[in-house]
Amino acid sequence: xxxxxxxxxxxxxxxxxxxxxxxxxxxxxxxxxxxxxxxxxxxxxxxxxxxxxxxxxxxxxxxxxxxxxxxxxxxxxxxxxxxxxxxxxxxxxxxxxxxxxxxxxxxxxxxxxxxxxxxxxxxxxxxxxxxxxxxxxxxxxxxxxxxxxxxxxxxxxxxxxxxxxxxxxxxxxxxxxxxxxxxxxxxxxxxxxxxxxxxxxxxxxxxxxxxxxxxxxxxxxxxxxxxxxxxxxxxxxxxxxxxxxxxxxxxxxxxxxxxxxxxxxxxxxxxxxxxxxxxxxxxxxxxxxxxxxxxxxxxxxxxxxxxxxxxxxxxxxxxxxxxxxxxxxxxxxxxxxxxxxxxxxxxxxxxxxxxxxxxxxxxxxxxxxxxxxxxxxxxxxxxxxxxxxxxxxxxxxxxxxx
Numbered sequence: 001x002x003x004x005x006x007x008x009x010x011x012x013x014x015x016x017x018x019x020x021x022x023x024x025x026x027x028x029x030x031x032x033x034x035x036x037x038x039x040x041x042x043x044x045x046x047x048x049x050x051x052x053x054x055x056x057x058x059x060x061x062x063x064x065x066x067x068x069x070x071x072x073x074x075x076x077x078x079x080x081x082x083x084x085x086x087x088x089x090x091x092x093x094x095x096x097x098x099x100x101x102x103x104x105x106x107x108x109x110x111x112x113x114x115x116x117x118x119x120x121x122x123x124x125x126x127x128x129x130x131x132x133x134x135x136x137x138x139x140x141x142x143x144x145x146x147x148x149x150x151x152x153x154x155x156x157x158x159x160x161x162x163x164x165x166x167x168x169x170x171x172x173x174x175x176x177x178x179x180x181x182x183x184x185x186x187x188x189x190x191x192x193x194x195x196x197x198x199x200x201x202x203x204x205x206x207x208x209x210x211x212x213x214x215x216x217x218x219x220x221x222x223x224x225x226x227x228x229x230x231x232x233x234x235x236x237x238x239x240x241x242x243x244x245x246x247x248x249x250x251x252x253x254x255x256x257x258x259x260x261x262x263x264x265x266x267x268x269x270x271x272x273x274x275x276x277x278x279x280x281x282x283x284x285x286x287x288x289x290x291x292x293x294x295x296x297x298x299x300x301x302x303x304x305x306x307x308x309x310x311x312x313x314x315x316x317x318x319x320x321x322x323x324x325x326x327x328x329x330x331x332x333x334x335x336x337x338x339x340x341x342x343x344x345x346x347x348x349x350x351x352x353x354x355x356x357x358x359x360x361x362x363x364x365x366x367x368x369x370x371x372x373x374x375x376x377x378x379x380x381x382x383x384x385x386x387x388x389x390x391x392x393x394x395x396x397x398x399x400x401x402x
Contacts, residue, residue, distance in 0.1 A: 204293025
């Protein structure tokens with residue numbers, strides 16, 4: 001059975017799909033991102049949740065999906081004030097409005113990646129409405145600011161990159177060769193703009209996904225024509241990977257989700273921190289001893305070079321300069337205590353090699369909030385998507401044993 005629900009809060013319409021039998025215990029899913037809608041595909045974890053008797057609520061977070069969408073076709077919504085409303089506090093208020101409209105008193109909540117960040121805020125403000133809180137790759141630091149987070153993510157990425165270099169040394173050599181070529185020659189993507197070495201290097205986000213080593217090795221297998229130019233199929237493949245046309249909000253609000261944990265502006269944290277770690281700066285040389293692809297980090301140059309991000313440039317810079325962020329996790333320790341006292345349970349899957357949400361920061365949060373942790377080196381950050389039956393099954397079993 002499938003139904004839908006819509007609520008309106010201010011200028012925002014918020015949409016959710018509901019799968020399963022009316023009256024069954026509800027499971028709210030908070031999607032990762034930021035800036036991504038709930039899944040349309042019936043992933044294995046959804047089928048497993050339905051099999052276990054849940055009614056699954058799939059929320060399109062504001063700005064995405066069938067909720068009020070923000071993209072280049074809505075320039076009136078592309079400003080710092082509006083984009084500030086796309087963080088966890090407003091998303092959880094939307095979720096609460098959906099819960100009330102559905103007549104649900106208490107539901108279990110599953111937060112993947114950024115969805116877990118939202119779930120932490122939920123525990124801060126309304127723990128009484130959460131039964132089991134489940135995190136998958138989504139236990140954010142509740143004490144460290146964006147610079148410390150970036151330092152940790154670059155460290156994880158460097159370790160993954162070195163492992164990739166050991167397993168695919170020819171791909172590493174080709175990666176450097178491509179970057180040298182892009183420094184010297186003009187090669188254009190199918191969308192018309194010149195591809196720069198620094199933008200090409202953002203394909204390194206694949207290192208944090210299952211099968212990412214093989215994906216990058218395949219991409220770098222034969223990028224050049226005999227005449228020394230890059231092949232157009234290679235450029236088309238790269239173009240799809242470095243463009244934010246499908247999800248510009250991910251880039252536009254990415255660093256803002258870390259704002260407020262410590263006072264001050266985020267101030268393009270990834271850019272600043274990259275320059276303190278050998279091999280990661282946007283202008284690093286492919287002839288240096290250490291030279292790496294970059295990962296999920298967002299840099300200001302992308303708002304100049306990616307046509308899909310140019311409409312967001314001014315708003316993104318304004319967000320980076322904003323200093324008055326609220327602390328999204330203020331009260332989360334008390335909230336977790338109240339959740340515990342009310343019989344709530346908190347469980348998490350933490351991925352050992354996660355380059356998006358580093359295990360060390362996740363484990364510190366888990367310790368502070370009394371979250372039971374299943375740590376695994378078998379899966380990457382996309383473990384829920386790729387191995388949903390195992391992941392949600394393990395978390396529900398852990399919750400049942402608490």
